[in-house]
Amino acid sequence: SFVQSELLQSLPKQFFASLVDKVGKVVAQGHDVINLGQGNPDQQTPPHIVEALQKAAANPKYHKYSPFRGYSFLKEAVAAFYQREYGVTVDPEREVAVLFGGKAGLVEIPQCLLNPGDVVLVPDPGYPDYWSGVALARAKMEMMPLYSENGFLPDYRQLDEKVVEKAKLMFLNYPNNPTGAVATDSFFAETVSFAQKHGICVVHDFAYGAIGFDGQKPISFLQTEGAKDVGIEIYTFSKTYNMAGWRIGFAIGNESVIAAINLLQDHLYVSLFGAIQEAAAVALLESQQCVTELVALYESRRNAFIGALQEIGWNVSAPAGSFFAWLPVPKGWTSERFADLLLEQAHVVVAPGIGFGEHGEGYVRVGLLTSEERLTEAARRIAKLDLFQQ
Ligand code: PLP
DSSP states (O other), X not given: OOOOOHHHHTSOOOTHHHHXXXXXXXXXXXXXXXXXXXXXXXXXXXHHHHHHHHHHHTOGGXXXXXXXXXXXXXXXXXXXXHXXXXXXXXXXXXXXXXXXXXXXXXXXXXXXXXXXXXXXXXXXXXXXXXXXXXXXXXXXEEEEEOOGXXXXXXXXXXXXXXXXXXXXXXXXXXXXTTTOOOOOHHHHHHHHHHHHHHTOEEEEEOTTTTOBOTTOOOOOGGGSTTXXXXXXXXXXXXXXXXXXXGOOEEEEEOHHHHHHHHHHHHHHOXXXXXXXXXXXXHHHHSOXXXXXXXXXXXXXXXXXXXXXXXXXXXXXXXXXXXXXXXXXXXXXXXXXXXXXXXXXXXXXXXXXXXXXXXXXXXXXXXXXXXXXXXXXXXXXXXXHTOOSOO
């Protein structure tokens, strides 16, 4: 057998792999396990998008290689979508890049902009794929702690000045995985001035951009004055249109970053199957009723689940966006031991906060990705453990 490269060996360990093993054991014992630990949407792609793919797949023009940098009709649809949804104007050819899902873009960007040893500011807790991107670029992570007192927004004034001076790139993600927090206009305005002052490129991960509750539509980073000068946004079809298996997304914003992504991708791939690009354009341009219905479904699950937990005396707050709830663990427990307890005694799977970074300790993450009935059943089983004072 061959030895893996030092680069591959340097990649961060996949924390959640061990959770999958633990869950497998409990399922194998024949228990009815309610899995709230993952982030895989349970709903289907809306039928009109599937039909668009089926029809386009029969078109011989798509059986050849696609244009390297994606079809122009898709980039124009993206520009029209941002104009319509956020009032943001972009040049479809120079300010949009087609991606094989959001994850691909997030992992590619550090390789596009960084040299070995460069510093990247990463939210903690945060989505672990940022760590992979930084490691593949042989760059260095510096964590920005997110605290509930600040609405899980980083406080730039608390960061070490020496670190900030060295930073070249920063990841942000609102609505946030894992905390469910959303960003404010003033926070994004502060982010633009911080990035301008220190010459940092901002990568805003807008994977949950469509999912905001209580009538609040999450804001795009590009709505902020000057945002395009300092960064880009990553958007994916996975959550908004339940297309996680299709692997399509896009980067939008700063022209020089888009050019760098395009150049890297020229060396890695030819663009996605054209029929997928055509169906994705249909998703962006046609009725958004499916999105409205999806958000209402998550909101009603959120209300039922959070309400049920509050009723048993668990002091949890409702997420403002995303499809995750971020629940404080009871005193005396680590997130991993508490997740083990819920798995073993209630057969309920939650993701331990420590898997999202050091500052995720003290919480577990729950995905609202099963029926209201199963979510309230999970709350009922947790109630039986009698962990919370009424
Ligand atoms: N960003 C965040 C915060 C996510 O949670 C996910 C998926 O779980 C992604 C990006 C990537 O999504 P995809 O690669 O399916 O576009």
